[in-house]
Amino acid sequence: MTSPAVVVNPATAVRSASAVLGEHGFSALPVVDDEGRLVGIVSGADLLLAGTTPAMANGPVSRVMRRPVISASTTATPSELTATMLSQRLRCLPIVTNGQTLVGVVSRSDLLRILTPEDAVLAARVEIALRAYSGAPRWTVEVDDGDVNVSGPFADEAERKIVEALVRTVPGVRKSAVAS
Template sequence: MNAADVMSSPAVAVNPSTTVRAASAMLGDHGFSALPVVDDEDRLVGIVSGADLLLAGMSPETADEPVSRVMRGSVISAPMTASPAELTETMLAQRLRCLPIVTYGQLLVGVVSRSDLLRILTPADAVLAARVDTALRAYSGDPRWTVSVQDGEVSVSGPFSDQAERKVVEALVRTVPGVRGTQVAS
């Protein structure tokens, strides 16, 4: 497994002429911590973070300035062949929240975030079980049921008030993305 298997691609990026206002909106809309800055040939030329944008100040004058005035031109990136361990080491050592992934010609091909790395450490069934458990807790307000998942098949066991509640729980579980089947038992 390497960066190409872990990264989010295609990367959401801006170019140096993108306004501070537009970059701020993109960060907010996507929930990213930073955006790679690429030239017209998609070569990585910088990075702009939420902190960079906040430091620039959001006034009418700065909002319409280009990102090139606030971006950092010195960018730490990684090749597509980097292992998850190498990506993690770089991100932790450099205190990065995201790491652009580039080809040897510095062409941006993706971005690895901390959550991308955490995702490979957590088995898909465990993630799905946590999502189902969260949905059930939101419905009931307490952890009344036990959730287990095997290959996307979800089993929910525990006390149900009545048959109607059992059907509601089963329907709710089916709404969680990734659930391939549901079994509800007392």
């Protein structure tokens, strides 16, 4: 979760909100009032559409923000957040407490980091490195608590040593074993 969230208020000019969105690379910005309550959300698409005319580009975000806003409570589980984001086709989800006070924003990548076991991420990184070396998947990669085992056919002992050295270069690898 990004907290505190990067936000705009309803009076922020569309052009300024576009600059904030572009600067941070987010897909949407929460719109909050002076008390920090979530009152709307404005996406990149909303801002692009509004920016097509000078009058709208200089106008306030309140004219183009969407409401009501789909949000989640701070007590929502990762599974609940995922279900909401998928069912509503959201790229990000504001997190609120006390009804509507914005606490932060959860993105799809935040949830992927939570829901993907570290060993699976490490295995994918090792497989990418091996594919970059060989051009195709040739070996089986297994990871257990940061310990990497690579098995499969090697052209010769030199290739096995190259693969072993390559695996050790992947950040997060605690120990490695390479066997044919």
